Amino acid sequence: MTLPLETVRLLTKQLDEAGIRYASGGSGLLYSLGLIDQVHDWDLTTDAPLDDVTAALQGWSWTQSSSGDHPFASSYRIQVTDQQLPIDMIGQFAIHSENGICRLPTVPSFEWQGILMGSPEVWAVSYALMNRIAKSDKLFAYLKQHQADRNALHLLLAEPLPAYLSAKLLALL
Template sequence: MINHQELFPIVEKLEEHRIKYALGGSGLLYFLGLTDSVNDWDITVDCPKEALLKAISEYEWIEQPSGDGLFASEYRISLRSLKIDFIGCFALRSEAGVVHLPVSPMENWDGIRVSSPEVWYIAYDLMGRQAKAHMLLNYLKSNKQKVNSNLLSDLFKITGLTCELSQQLRSLDVHA
C-alpha cells in the first residue's frame, strides 16, 4: 500500500510554483472511503507542461502517451519512483466530442488538494470504468450536502457530455 504522505514534497513543489492541482483517481476513492487500496496517484494539473517540468525538475520523470484514443489530455508525466501520474489539462473523448474536465479541488487531505468527485464521476464514466463511476455517483447521491452546486453549474456547460451523463449530473443538483 502506498502512503499519501509520500506526496507531501511534490505538493509543496506544485504550490511553490503556483500550479493548480487536484488528486483524483483511486486516491480520491481511497480518501472518500470507497476503496481500501491505491495503486498509483493521479494528479490533474492546469498549467503548461514546461511549468510542471520546472516544478518537478528534481525528480526523474518520463512522458507517457496522451491525447490518443479515448484520452484527450494535453500531456501525461509520470514519476515512476513515487507512482505519480500528472495529467495536464485533463480531457476525454465521448461520442459527443472532447470533454475538458476542470481541476476542481473539493477539500484538503492533510494539506493535499483532493478533486471533486463530480469530475471523476464523469471521467470514470467516459473511460468505461463503470464500477468506479457508480461508486462515485452513489457517494454523491448519499451525500447530497457535499455536492458542489457551483461546480455542477459549470459542468452542465461542458460540451461533449453524453445525455445520460448530463441527466445523472442534473439528478445531483439540489437546486434543480
C-alpha cells in the first residue's frame, strides 16, 4: 500500500512553523510501528489552545466539532479537509474513566516519514479507555518488547486510571 502523506506533512509543517506541538496517534501510529497494514485517518493530538491551532490553520479548510460522545472528554476536535485521508486534530486529548477524566498528554515519541508520532504508552491507555482492546493489546505487546518511556508512564500513572491499567503501566517500569 502506498500511503498518501503529502497533505499531513504539509499540515504538520505548518503546525511546526507556528510552534504548535503535535503528535500523530491512532492508526497512523500503529502503522508506523508495523502493527497494522492500513491507515484510516490521521489523528493529531495537541495540548495547544484552540485559538492558537485555528490561527495556525490559515489556508486550510476545516470544521470544528465536539470532541465526540462519551467516553471522550477532549477540549475540541477539528477536522481538516483532505481528499485522501481524513485528518482530525484533537485538542487537549482526554477520556473519561471510571475514576474521572484522564488527560492524555501530547508526547511526541519519534519521527516517522517526516511526521512526529505519538507515544505508544499514551495510545495504549487511550485505546483501553475507548474499549478498543485489540489495538490497546497490540501497543502493550509492542511496549513489552521495546523499552517503554518512563516519563510517559509516570505522566499516565498520575491520571485517574482504572486499577487494571495502572497495573499494566507499572509492569512496564
